Amino acid sequence: xxxxxxxxxxxxxxxxxxxxxxxxxxxxxxxxxxxxxxxxxxxxxxxxxxxxxxxxxxxxxxxxxxxxxxxxxxxxxxxxxxxxxxxxxxxxxxxxxxxxxxxxxxxxxxxxxxxxxxxxxxx
Numbered sequence: 638x639x640x641x642x643x644x645x646x647x648x649x650x651x652x653x654x655x656x657x658x659x660x661x662x663x664x665x666x667x668x669x670x671x672x673x674x675x676x677x678x679x680x681x682x683x684x685x686x687x688x689x690x691x692x693x694x695x696x697x698x699x700x701x702x703x704x705x706x707x708x709x710x711x712x713x714x715x716x717x718x719x720x721x722x723x724x725x726x727x728x729x730x731x732x733x734x735x736x737x738x739x740x741x742x743x744x745x746x747x748x749x750x751x752x753x754x755x756x757x758x759x760x
Contacts, residue, residue: 639663639749641732646754649722653758657717659732659751666713670735672747673706673717675728675756685730687741688715695741700726722758729753 645657659671672687686696688706696704705718715732733747740746 639734641734641749641751643730643732643751643754646730646756648757648759651722651724651758651760653722654718654720655722655756657719657730657732657754657756659715659717661713661715661734664734664749666734667710668736669748670738670741671706671708671715672733672735672741673715673730674733674744675726675730676753677725677728680728682731682744684742684744686717687735689738689741691738693738697742719756722756724758724760727756727758729755 640662642660670689673685674682675685676682684697686706688694688708703721708715731753732751734749735747
């Protein structure tokens with residue numbers, strides 16, 4: 638049974654930082670690309686960033702230069718370091734696992750999803 642469990646969300650002031658973690662189990666983690674998505678109230682889910690099994694990264698323009706994705710295959714965990722946070726970053730953040738490494742900006746490329754963690758950025 639595959640599980641993705643996010644943690645690290647919370648309330649932070651604008652300009653602050655948070656690091657989200659996503660612990661994976663039940664899959665061969667090193668063989669999966671991992672992505673982060675977010676969904677704000679009343680809005681559609683949107684792509685934040687992704688990292689392939691080999692470490693290639695891609696980001697949404699809205700977070701480029703502020704957010705960094707990394708992974709530790711030894712402990713089956715992917716991270717999202719978020720700096721210079723803005724109120725518009727407020728959302729539930731989800732991690733997801735994809736068995737392929739293409740078109741990772743699309744949610745339908747992912748096989749498994751976590752339950753999400755809330756990030757709230759106050760102004």
